[in-house]
Amino acid sequence: MQPLTLSKVAVRCGILALILFVVVVVALKFGAVPVSLYGLAKDLIGVLIGRSSNISSEYGMIIREIRLPRIALGIFVGASLSVAGTSFQALLRNPLADPYVLGVSYGAAVLALIIEPHLALQPEIAAVFTPLGGFIGATLTIAAVYLLGRYHGDIDSKTLLLSGVIVGSFFSAMILLLITMLPSSSTRGVVYWLMGDLSTPMPPILGWVLRTGFFAGFALIYLTASDLNLLLAGEKEAMHLGVDVKKVQLVVYLAASALTGLAVSVSGSIGYVGLIVPHVMRMIFGTDYRMLLPASAFGGAIAVVIADTMARTVAAPSELGVGAVTAIAGAPLFIYLLRRRLA
Amino acid sequence: MSASRGSVMERGAPDGSRMNADVRLSVEQVSYAYSPNPSQAPIFTLEATSFQVKPGEIVGVLGPNASGKSTVLRLIAGALQPLSGRILLNGAETHLMEPRARAQKIAMVQQESQLLFPAKVWEFVLQGRHPHGKSLRFENDDDVVIATNALRQVGADHLTDRWMDEISGGEKQRVILARALAQQPVLLLLDEPTLHLDIGAQVDFLHTLKKLTAVNRYAVVIVTHELNLAGEYADQVVLMQKGKCLRVGTPASVYQRDLLEQVFQTRLMVEQRVNGRPKVSVLESSE
Numbered sequence: 161m162q163p164l165t166l167s168k169v170a171v172r173c174g175i176l177a178l179i180l181f182v183v184v185v186v187a188l189k190f191g192a193v194p195v196s197l198y199g200l201a202k203d204l205i206g207v208l209i210g211r212s213s214n215i216s217s218e219y220g221m222i223i224r225e226i227r228l229p230r231i232a233l234g235i236f237v238g239a240s241l242s243v244a245g246t247s248f249q250a251l252l253r254n255p256l257a258d259p260y261v262l263g264v265s266y267g268a269a270v271l272a273l274i275i276e277p278h279l280a281l282q283p284e285i286a287a288v289f290t291p292l293g294g295f296i297g298a299t300l301t302i303a304a305v306y307l308l309g310r311y312h313g314d315i316d317s318k319t320l321l322l323s324g325v326i327v328g329s330f331f332s333a334m335i336l337l338l339i340t341m342l343p344s345s346s347t348r349g350v351v352y353w354l355m356g357d358l359s360t361p362m363p364p365i366l367g368w369v370l371r372t373g374f375f376a377g378f379a380l381i382y383l384t385a386s387d388l389n390l391l392l393a394g395e396k397e398a399m400h401l402g403v404d405v406k407k408v409q410l411v412v413y414l415a416a417s418a419l420t421g422l423a424v425s426v427s428g429s430i431g432y433v434g435l436i437v438p439h440v441m442r443m444i445f446g447t448d449y450r451m452l453l454p455a456s457a458f459g460g461a462i463a464v465v466i467a468d469t470m471a472r473t474v475a476a477p478s479e480l481g482v483g484a485v486t487a488i489a490g491a492p493l494f495i496y497l498l499r500r501r502l503a
Numbered sequence: 504m505s506a507s508r509g510s511v512m513e514r515g516a517p518d519g520s521r522m523n524a525d526v527r528l529s530v531e532q533v534s535y536a537y538s539p540n541p542s543q544a545p546i547f548t549l550e551a552t553s554f555q556v557k558p559g560e561i562v563g564v565l566g567p568n569a570s571g572k573s574t575v576l577r578l579i580a581g582a583l584q585p586l587s588g589r590i591l592l593n594g595a596e597t598h599l600m601e602p603r604a605r606a607q608k609i610a611m612v613q614q615e616s617q618l619l620f621p622a623k624v625w626e627f628v629l630q631g632r633h634p635h636g637k638s639l640r641f642e643n644d645d646d647v648v649i650a651t652n653a654l655r656q657v658g659a660d661h662l663t664d665r666w667m668d669e670i671s672g673g674e675k676q677r678v679i680l681a682r683a684l685a686q687q688p689v690l691l692l693l694d695e696p697t698l699h700l701d702i703g704a705q706v707d708f709l710h711t712l713k714k715l716t717a718v719n720r721y722a723v724v725i726v727t728h729e730l731n732l733a734g735e736y737a738d739q740v741v742l743m744q745k746g747k748c749l750r751v752g753t754p755a756s757v758y759q760r761d762l763l764e765q766v767f768q769t770r771l772m773v774e775q776r777v778n779g780r781p782k783v784s785v786l787e788s789s790e
Contacts, residue, residue, distance in 0.1 A: 161625040161629070161650065161651060161663060163629055163642040163647060164641060164642075165641055166639075166641050249619075250619075253619050254619075255619065255620070382639075383639070385639065386633060386636065386639060386640040389630065389633075390633060392618065392619045392620060393618055393619075393630075396582070396613070397611075397613065399582060399602060400580060400582075400609070400610070400611040401606050401630060401631070401634060402602050402603040402604075402605065402606030402607070402633055403602060403633075404602045404603075405602075442620060447620040447621070447622060447626075448626070450639060450641065
């Protein structure tokens with residue numbers, strides 16, 4: 161009997177942070193301008209430990225202004241989606257639950273699509289309003305799915321999941337309708353948005369909102385980690401083991417939905433991260449949510465940074481949608497995991 | 504142990520004010536009504552039910568399907584709020600307790616536990632320490648000792664490192680009981696714990712429960728369909744039918760042929776065994 165301890169969690173998170181660092185360094189190297197891997201790692205460590213305030217001027221501008229912000233965005237988007245997926249799986253007692261199954265991303269896309277091309281906004285205003293529209297769309301979808309998913313005043317997992325599927329398919333039909341109504345010049349941008357896009361520069365305020373939102377949402381969910389362990393065995397069992405089921409469900413549902421809303425509003429639709437990463441992490445680290453939640457955060461960050469690096473380098477100079485890469489890699493991986501579990 | 508309202512009931516039900524200091528659980532004139540929609544008439548009602556359980560005592564709640572057995576158990580567990588009456592555990596109303604404080608005193612053993620993802624036996628038993636933990640509830644050495652002891656007490660210590668989905672039904676019930684013991688409760692509630700077990704495993708399980716109840720002085724309420732097992736292992740039984748508590752007393756006093764035949768709608772034979780415990784057999788319709 162070797163129960164999980166805080167030090168075990170810290171060591172494993174340290175290893176995952178190291179892997180994330182290596183992935184970030186490698187991701188920074190790839191691109192049109194060649195950059196030395198050694199110099200890059202040395203500079204980044206210098207900045208991280210506060211010995212240096214700058215990255216070498218030879219490639220500093222490209223790293224600081226272009227590649228690093230995009231990678232940072234990928235880290236927070238990946239971590240948010242993955243933590244949200246891990247949470248929804250426990251909350252709904254369904255291994256297939258993820259932010260996309262609940263229709264949240266489609267809701268975000270609908271409002272973003274209405275705002276972006278139809279209002280003909282100035283680019284700098286659109287840069288704030290499109291994500292804001294996405295977040296409002298996600299929030300409204302969450303509210304709709306939550307209200308539809310209630311049964312006798314309580315959250316019913318099955319009803320909630322089915323409501324998510326139906327609301328999602330309704331919004332995906334709306335998205336198709338909106339696309340047909342758009343002028344052809346806007347279609348390409350919309351399709352990129354639907355396939356996930358980390359390349360659009362983001363105003364600093366949005367970056368701050370995303371980071372703060374992630375840490376706040378993660379902290380709220382992590383405080384319920386041991387309750388989520390018990391919810392996996394069912395609501396009644398959790399209640400008999402001392403979990404305030406209604407409170408935990410509400411807090412985790414709102415926090416996980418906010419994480420999804422934030423991620424989708426700044427990156428568009430990046431599927432499979434919230435579904436696959438929790439499963440892979442569960443296979444490596446077990447089912448204890450006190451380990452699984454931080455592991456999923458790191459895993460999601462690593463997965464999206466790798467996927468985005470592939471998206472911008474595989475077919476260079478043109479770019480693929482990062483959501484297309486995660487879907488192409490994620491679907492076969494999920495089938496493999498499913499078969500392995502059944503075997 | 505006292506009686507309840509009903510057509511056939513024992514006399515002299517003590518009320519709360521005259522409650523024996525030795526009583527741990529007191530169900531006092533508790534009623535409940537269930538309606539799927541608040542605007543509709545209730546589809547199930549539990550009429551005023553009363554009984555008491557002392558430390559070290561096993562009380563069996565018996566009755567046909569839809570008689571209200573599980574409702575009584577859920578009311579005791581504090582999961583439902585009584586329409587009238589009250590349920591006191593050491594003087595405190597169970598449905599008013601804060602969930603964590605309640606789980607430190609009341610443990611529930613259900614028919615089976617459905618796990619979404621596989622877990623090791625020791626991980627499962629350690630869950631019983633959850634109500635006693637601090638905020639993030641990382642288990643300490645004391646928790647490990649308590650969980651190990653719980654597994655040993657139910658005779659399942661050899662299963663510690665096995666996966667929950669790889670052990671037999673009988674072994675699983677023992678592990679679920681071990682998790683309940685790890686909660687260090689004063690009241691143990693069991694909802695048809697032997698439902699999916701073969702007769703050998705049923706006897707084995709109840710024998711262990713009887714022994715642990717005597718040693719640890721738990722108050723135990725067990726809902727079961729097994730008349731003979733309840734007759735053998737329960738100190739008192741509560742007989743229910745269609746939401747009414749018909750009779751409360753020792754198995755020998757409650758297991759009356761006419762009464763059981765009326766409740767279970769089948770021809771039965773009731774014998775007294777040498778040890779004073781009743782034995783119920785089903786008669787063929789031609790007999």
